[in-house]
Amino acid sequence: MKTNILKTNISKTNTSKTNTFNADKQEIYLSKSSTQKINYQKRMDECIQQLQSENRIPRLLLHSCCAPCSSYVLEYLSEYFEITVFYYNPNIFPESEYNKRILEQQTLIGAMSFKNPVSFLAGNYEKEKFQELSRGLEYIPEGGERCFQCYELRLSQAAKAAAENGFDYFTTTLSISPMKNAQKLNEIGLECERQFGVKYLQSDFKKKNGYKRSIELSKEYGLYRQDYCGCVYSFRERQNAQDQKEKSPEKRPGTVK
Numbered sequence: 731m732k733t734n735i736l737k738t739n740i741s742k743t744n745t746s747k748t749n750t751f752n753a754d755k756q757e758i759y760l761s762k763s764s765t766q767k768i769n770y771q772k773r774m775d776e777c778i779q780q781l782q783s784e785n786r787i788p789r790l791l792l793h794s795c796c797a798p799c800s801s802y803v804l805e806y807l808s809e810y811f812e813i814t815v816f817y818y819n820p821n822i823f824p825e826s827e828y829n830k831r832i833l834e835q836q837t838l839i840g841a842m843s844f845k846n847p848v849s850f851l852a853g854n855y856e857k858e859k860f861q862e863l864s865r866g867l868e869y870i871p872e873g874g875e876r877c878f879q880c881y882e883l884r885l886s887q888a889a890k891a892a893a894e895n896g897f898d899y900f901t902t903t904l905s906i907s908p909m910k911n912a913q914k915l916n917e918i919g920l921e922c923e924r925q926f927g928v929k930y931l932q933s934d935f936k937k938k939n940g941y942k943r944s945i946e947l948s949k950e951y952g953l954y955r956q957d958y959c960g961c962v963y964s965f966r967e968r969q970n971a972q973d974q975k976e977k978s979p980e981k982r983p984g985t986v987k
């Protein structure tokens with residue numbers, strides 16, 4: 731089916747809803763952190779089974795972090811949903827990288843074939859929102875509290891856009907990465923569902939070899955695969971790791987292992 735690409739700006743944030751969410755989130759994280767691990771892939775399977783038994787193809791707003799991560803998710807979910815890919819990633823640094831990733835996303839949607847229609851929606855590149863949330867969390871390594879705040883920024887904006895545009899569901903590609911905490915992502919997604927009144931599609935896309943398949947698809951479509959998560963801090967971590975490698979004894983001329 732032919733892909734429909736559209737580009738729309740979603741500008742103003744509903745600050746009252748965002749503030750309420752911010753005020754409650756520490757409590758949410760604390761209360762959920764002690765609960766046992768949930769198989770979110772199983773929950774998604776159950777949801778899809780139910781939709782199929784009802785012969786429904788719902789509208790899904792899929793937050794995407796980048797083309798490679800979205801490749802498998804699109805291949806998988808476009809069988810069951812009419813998808814709009816929502817590109818909202820104000821965490822990405824520098825701007826040239828942001829532009830590269832968004833273009834790659836649009837190109838991929840145009841190149842893939844889908845059973846149900848897939849379209850594209852761009853959010854705003856609100857760098858200042860990411861800068862604000864990461865204040866005081868700059869030196870926390872990837873996978874810590876700054877990342878949870880980063881998930882929340884992107885998921886809450888996706889939920890808001892889904893609610894405003896009459897979608898049946900929203901979700902994110904983020905759980906496909908082995909570096910991302912699927913439990914936290916789903917806890918935040920479910921809290922956004924409560925806040926914005928639109929269903930969150932629970933998921934853990936790295937299950938069922940999703941990550942492996944995304945690498946295969948990236949090769950098939952010749953996608954640009956970035957080597958850092960996205961923000962300036964992950965950019966520096968990557969840079970430091972490269973510098974360390976350069977300085978390691980194995981690399982120095984004349985050294986013996």
Ligand code: SF4
Pocket residue numbers: 821822872873876877878880881959960961962963964
């Ligand atoms: S490392 Fe990735 S998830 Fe964590 S804050 Fe940076 S961009 Fe966001």
